[in-house]
Amino acid sequence: MPFLELQNVSKGYGSEISRTDVLHDINLTVERGEFVAIVGYSGAGKTTLISMIAGLLKPDHGTVKLNGAVITEPGPDRALVFQNYSLLPWLSVFENILLAVEQVFPQWPRPKHLAHTEQYMAMVNLSPARNKKPSELSGGMRQRVSVARGLAMDPQVLLMDEPLGALDALTRATLQDEIENIWERDKKTVVLITNDVDEGILLADRIIPLSAGPGATLGPAVTVDLARPRDRKAINHEPRFKEIRNEIITYLLGPGKRSGLPTSVGMKAQKPPVPNLKPVDLDARKFSLFRGGRKNVEAAV
Amino acid sequence: MKYDVKKMMMNGLVFPAVGIGAVIGIWAILSQSAAPDLPSPLRIWQESKLYVLEPFTYRGELDQGIGLFTWLSLKMVLKGYALALLIGTPTGFILGSSKLFTKMFDPIFQILRPVSPLAWYPLGLVLFSQARNNTSELAALFTIAMCAMWPTVINTAVGVRAIPQDYLNVARVLKLSPTKRLFKILVPAALPYMFTGYRLSLGLSWLVIVAIEMLSGRPGVGGFLWQEYSSLIYPHIILCIITIGVVGFVLDRLMSVVEANVNHILNLPALIQRGLAAIFARRQLEVSHAVS
Ligand SMILES: Nc1ncnc2c1ncn2[C@@H]1O[C@H](COP(=O)(O)OP(=O)(O)OP(=O)(O)O)[C@@H](O)[C@H]1O
Numbered sequence: 024m025p026f027l028e029l030q031n032v033s034k035g036y037g038s039e040i041s042r043t044d045v046l047h048d049i050n051l052t053v054e055r056g057e058f059v060a061i062v063g064y065s066g067a068g069k070t071t072l073i074s075m076i077a078g079l080l081k082p083d084h085g086t087v088k089l090n091g092a093v094i095t096e097p098g099p100d101r102a103l104v105f106q107n108y109s110l111l112p113w114l115s116v117f118e119n120i121l122l123a124v125e126q127v128f129p130q131w132p133r134p135k136h137l138a139h140t141e142q143y144m145a146m147v148n149l150s151p152a153r154n155k156k157p158s159e160l161s162g163g164m165r166q167r168v169s170v171a172r173g174l175a176m177d178p179q180v181l182l183m184d185e186p187l188g189a190l191d192a193l194t195r196a197t198l199q200d201e202i203e204n205i206w207e208r209d210k211k212t213v214v215l216i217t218n219d220v221d222e223g224i225l226l227a228d229r230i231i232p233l234s235a236g237p238g239a240t241l242g243p244a245v246t247v248d249l250a251r252p253r254d255r256k257a258i259n260h261e262p263r264f265k266e267i268r269n270e271i272i273t274y275l276l277g278p279g280k281r282s283g284l285p286t287s288v289g290m291k292a293q294k295p296p297v298p299n300l301k302p303v304d305l306d307a308r309k310f311s312l313f314r315g316g317r318k319n320v321e322a323a324v
Numbered sequence: 325m326k327y328d329v330k331k332m333m334m335n336g337l338v339f340p341a342v343g344i345g346a347v348i349g350i351w352a353i354l355s356q357s358a359a360p361d362l363p364s365p366l367r368i369w370q371e372s373k374l375y376v377l378e379p380f381t382y383r384g385e386l387d388q389g390i391g392l393f394t395w396l397s398l399k400m401v402l403k404g405y406a407l408a409l410l411i412g413t414p415t416g417f418i419l420g421s422s423k424l425f426t427k428m429f430d431p432i433f434q435i436l437r438p439v440s441p442l443a444w445y446p447l448g449l450v451l452f453s454q455a456r457n458n459t460s461e462l463a464a465l466f467t468i469a470m471c472a473m474w475p476t477v478i479n480t481a482v483g484v485r486a487i488p489q490d491y492l493n494v495a496r497v498l499k500l501s502p503t504k505r506l507f508k509i510l511v512p513a514a515l516p517y518m519f520t521g522y523r524l525s526l527g528l529s530w531l532v533i534v535a536i537e538m539l540s541g542r543p544g545v546g547g548f549l550w551q552e553y554s555s556l557i558y559p560h561i562i563l564c565i566i567t568i569g570v571v572g573f574v575l576d577r578l579m580s581v582v583e584a585n586v587n588h589i590l591n592l593p594a595l596i597q598r599g600l601a602a603i604f605a606r607r608q609l610e611v612s613h614a615v616s
């Protein structure tokens with residue numbers, strides 16, 4: 024039995040007449056402990072897809088199952104790192120994480136709550152900002168709080184919706200390394216939504232393209248059979264890396280670029296979507312602001 | 325930052341003083357010419373001196389210093405206002421969170437909202453006629469609550485409806501219990517709107533109490549005003565008007581300060597908690613030292 028399973032899932036918005044499927048016939052299985060990345064165009068329905076796994080949205084057709092049970096509502100066993108952070112603005116960094124910790128581990132004594140929160144806040148290097156409100160943080164710092172909150176919940180499945188989207192390349196790289204480390208340690212089941220193919224390849228066991236909407240559907244999955252731990256610098260020169268990258272991009276720019284629905288009158292007028300893929304110089308990224316990061320830089324200099 | 329003291333003096337003192345001076349001047353001229361029944365500023369001052377300079381002297385139920393009268397009115401306002409908030413806030417929350425409730429009761433609220441305090445008061449007297457000696461007080465509180473709660477109800481409802489879906493999604497993912505959801509998400513998110521409602525409600529309460537006192541003859545600024553009108557002591561009417569205005573202004577300012585600092589108010593429990601935790605931690609440390 025697969026751990027997480029989506030069967031023939033379709034989902035649309037709007038009332039009966041104007042309704043078009045945003046997502047059409049999605050099939051996905053994720054094994055326990057697997058790290059799956061989904062890449063796709065902006066507006067294709069990635070947030071919609073992950074919201075259904077989280078239980079925030081119900082599919083119109085098909086089922087989403089976790090451990091064989093149909094998902095009907097959200098729950099802390101599926102922590103979601105929201106695309107727009109969704110931090111509570113009246114709570115400090117510490118309190119935002121603490122609220123989740125208290126909620127997920129009600130049986131713990133208070134000192135343990137505090138220590139656990141402390142640990143995850145330190146993990147994303149936000150201890151100095153512990154008493155700051157989200158409005159006093161930079162976009163990247165907010166995103167780190169959001170990631171820390173998700174991780175601190177110690178969920179069965181960690182769902183991340185473009186968790187590093189708003190970050191600069193340097194911080195992004197640092198957090199990618201961090202996510203990789205954490206995953207290596209607990210081998211949690213992870214579904215990562217990203218618009219960065221390289222990020223998907225670096226982190227995931229399997230990378231799946233989502234075609235353009237409306238009627239977006241998942242393209243052929245590509246298994247990332249690169250040895251772990253993956254070094255972002257070394258990986259760049261591996262032929263297999265380039266192959267995977269090519270495969271995904273070829274799909275997204277080829278068959279995946281077209282809407283999954285038969286073209287109707289309304290849709291002809293739409294502009295072709297622009298792929299939301301960023302070519303980045305991978306060599307420029309090995310710079311960790313976390314543990315020992317400065318040393319790396321100095322060594323490089 | 326350097327403050328421009330001169331500019332601040334001009335804006336805060338000189339210009340208002342000039343304006344007040346001008347109004348008093350025009351008044352003095354009017355009372356000498358076009359409106360001979362209008363007491364002149366000088367006469368008002370002479371006749372009111374006793375009440376202003378000895379604001380807390382009690383000479384009889386309807387002959388007290390203006391400070392005492394204001395205090396009597398304020399006490400009633402605070403009680404009625406508290407009642408308005410106590411009823412208005414939960415009503416606003418329900419109105420904001422339930423579409424069904426809105427459909428059912430919003431029309432009624434819209435009809436009750438513009439009803440004048442003068443119309444509620446007699447109903448209050450009827451409702452509380454059983455209470456022997458404080459019928460008029462209960463009726464007055466009832467009237468204040470009925471008139472003053474609407475801004476609180478409506479602003480709270482708007483605040484609850486304006487809560488971003490994101491925050492509610494967090495509550496859903498974390499599976500917050502209804503109580504936790506209310507106090508950890510809904511209340512903090514709606515608080516700025518609620519305080520706008522609270523400020524407007526306080527202003528209305530003050531408006532209502534003056535009207536009620538005039539109608540009932542209860543001792544207070546409004547009651548005094550009406551009594552002096554009946555006794556043909558017109559300068560005191562002006563004294564009362566000025567008092568009512570000043571008090572209303574001060575109340576509004578106080579609430580604005582509170583409203584502007586809502587975020588800090590939210591922080592208070594956390595600050596206290598943190599302080600207590602620190603004290604507690606130190607004590608534990610001392611205890612463990614004592615043990616070892
Ligand atoms: N609540 C909603 N009501 C109506 N339409 C919606 C709603 N949410 C999303 N959509 C539509 O569904 C489509 C997919 O939206 P979604 O947010 O899932 O995209 P996405 O892939 O996450 O995009 P991005 O990469 O920009 O975050 C979009 O065309 C959007 O307009």
Ligand SMILES: [Mg+2]
Binds near residue numbers: 069071106184
């Ligand atoms: Mg999205």
